[in-house]
Amino acid sequence: DTGVSQDPRHKITKRGQNVTFRCDPISEHNRLYWYRQTLGQGPEFLTYFQNEAQLEKSRLLSDRFSAERPKGSFSTLEIQRTEQGDSAMYLCASSPGSGNEAFFGQGTRLTVV
């Protein structure tokens, strides 16, 4: 399978715990995005990487959130001290440098209890 891969698919955590999600983009894509989707909403932009450089961060990304893309390959999104409001589907997408379409992974469903 050469699509965008996300791990884990589901995560249940207690409030206050830290969680980390991983995204493996399509191999030749140098652009990587993280989005968050809550119930009844469309995906909302969180952050963007071009290769290993994080070029944009949304205001939605509080200080408890951090994302990395070492070596411009896979990316991780960490949420520290999780809150119930962090419960959402976290989506990763990638696109080639010259492309317009973003290809999404299946997402990580986070539930904070």
Added chain:
Amino acid sequence: DQQVKQNSPSLSVQEGRISILNCDYTNSMFDYFLWYKKYPAEGPTFLISISSIKDKNEDGRFTVFLNKSAKHLSLHIVPSQPGDSAVYFCAARDRGSTLGRLYFGRGTQLTVWP
């Protein structure tokens, strides 16, 4: 502030008929528009797109129409099939952005019944 709006949360259509999903936008800097389809518990899947220099793009049963003066686009599915039942998201890209960030609407749940 929602820059991409899908005002119909749901649409129900009989199999074989046409499905028309609508989308409005407010940002005149948007230059590229996309439709994604999403099944439950999966990520969005790219369906069809249109550049602002065109007013129509067709791909099989799917056609997207763009009316720039009205800041409106629509997705037509003809004929509709039960497998088309999903949430459809309209998305747009800002021409002023080199990053490719997408702005999404809230989605329309399409149900195609036999």
